[in-house]
Amino acid sequence: MNKQWFIGIDVAGAGIHFQVQNPHGELFGEDKVSKDLDGFERFLRLCEQWGVLWDRALVIVEATGRHHLPWCERLVAQGTDVYALNPLLTKRLYSSRNAIRDNKDDRLDAHSLAEIGRIHRGELERFAYRRQSDKIGLQSLIGARKEVRKQCTNLLKSAGDLLDLVFPEAKKLGLRLTQDGFRRLLLRNTTPAEIARMRESDLDHALGKKADKLLEAARASFTPTEVSSACKPALRALIETIETLLRQLALLDQTIAETFSQREHARNKQAEKLIRSIPGFGEKTAAVIAAFLPEGFEQWGNKKKITAKLQAFYGCDPRRRESGTFKGKVKLSKRGIEIVRTSLFQASFCSIMHDPLLRAYYDKKKAEGDHHKKAIFDLVRKNLRRIVAVLVDQKEFQIRHEKTA
Numbered sequence: 128m129n130k131q132w133f134i135g136i137d138v139a140g141a142g143i144h145f146q147v148q149n150p151h152g153e154l155f156g157e158d159k160v161s162k163d164l165d166g167f168e169r170f171l172r173l174c175e176q177w178g179v180l181w182d183r184a185l186v187i188v189e190a191t192g193r194h195h196l197p198w199c200e201r202l203v204a205q206g207t208d209v210y211a212l213n214p215l216l217t218k219r220l221y222s223s224r225n226a227i228r229d230n231k232d233d234r235l236d237a238h239s240l241a242e243i244g245r246i247h248r249g250e251l252e253r254f255a256y257r258r259q260s261d262k263i264g265l266q267s268l269i270g271a272r273k274e275v276r277k278q279c280t281n282l283l284k285s286a287g288d289l290l291d292l293v294f295p296e297a298k299k300l301g302l303r304l305t306q307d308g309f310r311r312l313l314l315r316n317t318t319p320a321e322i323a324r325m326r327e328s329d330l331d332h333a334l335g336k337k338a339d340k341l342l343e344a345a346r347a348s349f350t351p352t353e354v355s356s357a358c359k360p361a362l363r364a365l366i367e368t369i370e371t372l373l374r375q376l377a378l379l380d381q382t383i384a385e386t387f388s389q390r391e392h393a394r395n396k397q398a399e400k401l402i403r404s405i406p407g408f409g410e411k412t413a414a415v416i417a418a419f420l421p422e423g424f425e426q427w428g429n430k431k432k433i434t435a436k437l438q439a440f441y442g443c444d445p446r447r448r449e450s451g452t453f454k455g456k457v458k459l460s461k462r463g464i465e466i467v468r469t470s471l472f473q474a475s476f477c478s479i480m481h482d483p484l485l486r487a488y489y490d491k492k493k494a495e496g497d498h499h500k501k502a503i504f505d506l507v508r509k510n511l512r513r514i515v516a517v518l519v520d521q522k523e524f525q526i527r528h529e530k531t532a
Contacts, residue, residue: 130208130248132184134174135240137233138162138194144233145170147177148241155179157237162194167201181207187244188256189217189236196263199256209256210244215462220247257422261391265418268386272379273466279372286365293355293362294319296344300337308333310366317363318355319348383414404523405513406485407478412470416514419467425519434515441467443507459504475506482526485509
């Protein structure tokens with residue numbers, strides 16, 4: 128159906144700027160409303176006063192963090208078409224009104240979005256927003272897990288540095304705070320002096336073969352007892368916090384698994400199962416990729432085109448900057464979803480241990496002089512092809528001979 132109203136909405140933390148245009152770019156109206164239910168109802172009333180019919184309107188929203196999601200959900204429920212565009216895309220399709228001066232304010236952004244909808248609507252159908260409250264919840268869970276994992280990693284580094292001061296001999300024995308038994312031992316006996324007084328049977332139970340060496344190292348520790356005792360409260364507090372975060376991580380993993388098992392996530396669960404059939408992809412990495420698959424990606428073209436677009440969507444695409452005689456290095460764009468990019472990297476690293484073909488390809492790239500990370504991201508490209516293949520064909524991956532070039 129032809130559209131008669133084009134509405135650009137700029138969503139920000141402070142409020143909503145919007146503008147309504149007709150197919151010729153003439154202004155129907157514009158205003159600013161609050162980012163709450165009262166603001167949304169005022170927005171609807173103003174649009175109705177200007178004669179907007181929702182089934183013949185197209186709304187263009189810039190996808191900024193999570194601010195735009197409630198508005199997209201409510202507008203789709205209102206019966207209108209909504210396109211949620213990445214800010215980088217809107218910048219490339221810049222408004223003609225602001226092309227020279229390059230000013231930046233919310234009013235101009237709303238105008239630019241309405242203009243983009245008018246001029247480019249035929250090219251932007253793949254960005255049509257579909258109601259996805261269940262998917263938003265799943266993505267939020269995975270995002271929360273990422274943040275908890277990041278905090279835990281940072282605390283492990285800080286606690287490890289402090290442990291090097293309190294008990295420097297532990298590292299020489301190959302003992303790390305990532306080891307559950309050693310970490311929990313330090314919760315009860317934190318300093319070398321306390322460890323030296325432990326019974327051998329308790330040490331054997333916690334550490335096994337390394338118990339004797341740990342006891343010997345504790346008795347001959349270089350750090351003065353006064354220093355290790357003074358640092359004991361700080362080290363114990365860090366370890367207790369790490370234990371709390373690890374319990375929270377386990378709870379989040381359980382919640383994510385339970386969410387996947389719910390009926391409304393049947394499609395995500397099937398995608399996760401298919402992705403896990405690819406060597407190197409485990410429960411966590413497959414879950415992340417399945418949760419952040421864009422809606423309707425299967426309609427983006429053939430498998431080759433889908434792979435290229437997903438590569439750009441996740442920020443794994445190589446980019447080179449050139450200007451005249453200047454030629455920059457080829458680097459990843461890193462403009463997509465970071466958590467998916469990280470999962471693809473982790474899974475591709477694991478794949479060289481589980482797939483002889485990818486291992487041979489990795490060794491070939493390393494022999495040619497490629498850096499480790501560059502070789503791994505070459506595997507990311509190959510694994511994205513595999514992901515697209517299993518999802519489009521709806522068949523689990525079967526290892527077969529592939530070209531390594």
